[in-house]
Amino acid sequence: MADLLRMPEIAANTEEAVLAGWPVAEGDEFAAGDVIATIETAKAVVDVEAPTPGAVVRLLVPEGTDVAVGDPIALIAAPGETVDDVDAALARLGLGTATGTGPTPGPTPAPTTTGAPGPAPAPPRSAPAGVAAAPATPPPAGAPATAVGRIFASPLARKLAREAGIPFDTLRGSGPQGRVVRADVEAAIAAARAAAAAVAPTAAPTPPAAPAGHSPAGAAQPAAEAVPAAPTGPQGAAGTPDGDDDALVPHSRLRRAIARRLTESKSTVPHFYLRGRARVDALLALRTELNAAAPVKISVNDLVVKAVGQAHLAVPQVNVGWTDAGMWVFGGVDLGVAVATEGGLVTPVLRGVDRMSVSAVAAATRDFADRARRGALRQHELEGGSATVTNLGMYGAEEFSAILNPPQATILAVGAARREPVVTDAGELAVATVLRVTLSVDHRAVDGALAAQWMREFVAILEQPLRIVC
Template sequence: MAVVVRMPSVLAGATEAAIAHWLVSPGDRVSVGMPLAEIETEKALVEYAAEEAGVVGRLVLGEGDTAEIGEPIAVLLVAGETDADAEMALGLPGPSAAVAPGAPVVAPDSAASTGPGSATAPSAAPETNVHALPGGRIFASPLVRKLAGQRGIDLTGLAGTGPHGRIVRRDLERYLAAGPGASAVHASVSAVAPAAGPSAPLSETAPGREAERAPVRESALEAAQTEGDGTTPAGETLIPHTPMRRAIARRLTESKATVPHFYLTAECVVDELLALRARVNETSPVKVSVNDFVIAAVAAAFGDVPEANVTWTDEGLLQHRHVDISIAVATDSGLVTPVLRGVEGMRLSAIARESVDLARRARDRKLRQHEIEGGSFAVSNLGMYGTAEFSAIINPPQSGILAVGAARQQPVVVDGALAVATVMRCTLSVDHRAIDGALAARWLAAFSARMENPLAAVI
């Protein structure tokens, strides 16, 4: 029996995902565990493997297409089954009612069925690219129907460019990108559609046709939802939100609204750390950064103050046995926080090697699911940009994040005498539900001591 493969929930909390790359083609035989596609989520590119064996009968979505979690993306057939079985599994009309890709749909015409002697032949009925199913139901993805309903858009006159003429998200985005003129024309077409049949065509010279030829603007649907009327002020440019940017906005808004933050700042004298780094990099095959020393000092501080290695849950405080640290990585799409696991047992060179690998794959959107989930603490370093000091927002369910500034020379008092030292300001953001002020202060003091005596943090 044909099996419908559905968009998987590859990332906790995701509501939709996109097909980045298909790893199979129609006709390919697949076994359980064989990679089918690379699924792009808000934060990562995840390889999705087949959960059942069969032959690829149909790829419902093209590369780059987006669908809600649980929506069909492909159909697997068993021996002896045909494309008709794939149509049936998807709930589509049989071959006799289906429309071949690119072929026009003949709209139902009451005049064509008035009986013998009628002057109107079926071939004279209006044509369009819209794929209407028997009974007038429009062939559109559930996501498109949902979004169109939210915007009050009638899909009757829209052209579908998906498989077998299906109206997919990019078609709705193209329509919205055409602006208010197309909306007005579409409204008038929709108003007369019942008299002419569900697939009444748009005029060849109407703006609606221009909408079909207009270039697709990235995430135009989201842009229109943000703009309200689909327009932007003269001379200004609207940059549509990416899924990652929306995810960042949602999570950080939730964090500031639900997590009681408080902040502590320490000034660490790092001359000895910088000298040790220079000596290490003279011989080490892996170049070590200042941030690698910071991560090692964070892990060592949790060893000194293990009661701070906790996260808040509704049932109680979750005490962690290992130190799993998220490292903030800036990418073209936004901030990504892959997790270094078991840092308390890692050598400095291993921290450096894994940090570089995670950062590179974060920028390439090649992180795996388990690499972006979990962690009890995070480090965000803006020192390389010259930032002296800043406060970071906690990424729930983590209990803290350390914001690291630039190392700068400044006057300091040593044993009552004025001197010059290289000082790094580090600000700790803490979830007050899980960690009290005194405990946070003890942890920050332990971190500062490890930074100022770096050899103890890395051996």
């Protein structure tokens, strides 16, 4: 009997995701374990595998659509089963008539873009002022008319278009067979901004009598229609003299996820902080020697990540995570490595750092960084881990504190290595390269004395760096 395939909960507390791609078509049969859908979350792209064999009867959601977790995305049947009346099968399952890869059926169908006058329902993300044109504004120069049928595009291109508020059906693809790629979206964004800048001086002025915090059109005006002609300040009043450059940019899915997680962590986890300093001249010398023979270039951060793994082995009581049910004791050392992307911070996890060579850590970290910036990380690569390393030294930050990523008990913030005067063990003044680090600790899982033991061990490893490669 035909049944519904629903949007899975890819990650904990995920309320919605993007149906990024359909590797299958209507009428295709699939085996257990075959990839039948590609889902894009705030941080990763996930392949959905079929738990049992079946056949695709109808695809209910087009590619690039935001779908709430649990909503139906396809009608599937057993292998060889014939569904004579698809609409009747959908009605039996509680859905209205669906038309192939059209809008999601049900009580809240997606609005159809027709260009007709009058207010339309607000999109999932409001278009940023000065970036996306209003419904009546012509599409960017060179864009085709609304496409009919399936639009092929990379997941990153779809993500950029959604975040910028660019209607996807106005984009012209320059990739193979007309596929929309990142450069096409960036060109459309630039064209939309240029068009908005050209018409901004002719926008209607804000009524002078409007008090701060109130809409000039009155309280009775619907929110969907209360769009100011020019960007306004946070209270809704006319901006300062340079207010023409202000804009309200909608939060991306990744930025919302980061905000939610960090707020939860900072408000519910009792943080405390330990600061340490290490003389890293020997570490830098070791890096130079390794890079002379290593198959991949090794960075200071790669050596720091490996040193964290060694310190966790030396003080295993810190290699834990807090859960309500009990203390989770990790059998190996899996470390998250913070990667900055255009959309925000992601932390893919290196598995078994304690068993990896320095070259393997360097290669894996570069692979993660490259795929993170392309939006190609997998969900399992972002899960787990007993600690995280975040490094702002390459930006010149000497010292900072980081917020924990629960259920991990520690996160190490690494600053820039600087030449500065130090006092040697013999009591003499000398110049050395000093690296400052700050360990943020979950006090529920790790006590201060234990964290101090870990910091002492970690600094000793950095100052005796042969321990990293032994």
